[in-house]
Amino acid sequence: GAGVSQSPRYKVAKRGQDVALRCDPISGHVSLFWYQQALGQGPEFLTYFQNEAQLDKSGLPSDRFFAERPEGSVSTLKIQRTQQEDSAVYLCASSSYSGGMTDEQYFGPGTRLTVT
Amino acid sequence: DQQVKQNSPSLSVQEGRISILNCDYTNSMFDYFLWYKKYPAEGPTFLISISSIKDKNEDGRFTVFLNKSAKHLSLHIVPSQPGDSAVYFCAARNNNDMRFGAGTRLTVKP
Numbered sequence: 001g002a003g004v005s006q007s008p009r010y011k012v013a014k015r016g017q018d019v020a021l022r023c024d025p026i027s028g029h030v031s032l033f034w035y036q037q038a039l040g041q042g043p044e045f046l047t048y049f050q051n052e053a054q055l056d057k058s059g060l061p062s063d064r065f066f067a068e069r070p071e072g073s074v075s076t077l078k079i080q081r082t083q084q085e086d087s088a089v090y091l092c093a094s095s096s097y098s099g100g101m102t103d104e105q106y107f108g109p110g111t112r113l114t115v116t
Numbered sequence: 117d118q119q120v121k122q123n124s125p126s127l128s129v130q131e132g133r134i135s136i137l138n139c140d141y142t143n144s145m146f147d148y149f150l151w152y153k154k155y156p157a158e159g160p161t162f163l164i165s166i167s168s169i170k171d172k173n174e175d176g177r178f179t180v181f182l183n184k185s186a187k188h189l190s191l192h193i194v195p196s197q198p199g200d201s202a203v204y205f206c207a208a209r210n211n212n213d214m215r216f217g218a219g220t221r222l223t224v225k226p
Contacts, residue, residue: 004159042120042205042216043160056212091159105214107159
């Protein structure tokens with residue numbers, strides 16, 4: 001496809017369950033970002049990959065959150081033992097990263113996670 | 117800590133008039149500023165940006181103004197159209213560290 005895709009679009013999990021959220025970036029894009037967007041807030045940075053290397057994970061809120069991008073393309077954000085405060089929209093973005101600060105990030109539609 | 121703030125959660129304007137969306141930031145290390153537009157059930161899409169070395173960038177109906185001394189930027193949409201109705205996010209970047217405001221919901225009435 002032409003854009004960033006994410007699956008599932010909606011996920012309902014019972015508290016304590018593990019979830020895995022998938023992101024398919026734009027083909028050839030080197031950089032991949034995960035954001036968490038709580039209701040009524042802007043996206044908040046979680047983690048950043050350049051190819052398969054996770055260069056920044058400073059935004060991950062706890063050790064229950066784990067992200068990987070083993071082949072430098074598709075990425076998975078995993079949340080273990082989900083809590084109600086994890087309920088949010090999880091956005092993935094990719095960019096071509098030419099090294100300049102003007103690299104535009106293209107966002108996927110997000111996965112809305114509801115923890116009950 | 118909220119480093120990027122959009123203090124107006126909503127704005128309503130008449131079609132054909134000017135829409136002005138405001139954004140304030142606190143971190144002087146930010147050197148690139150962006151506006152994103154978001155429709156329901158879609159991800160944010162890039163609208164316009166400005167480097168910290170400039171004070172104005174114009175693209176069609178959209179103009180972004182940057183006042184570095186005040187750490188303030190604004191997005192002007194002239195003339196506003198009903199299709200501009202969406203949530204607008206301001207974002208500020210320092211390398212790969214990008215921070216977003218909470219968004220302003222713009223409604224353009226026909």
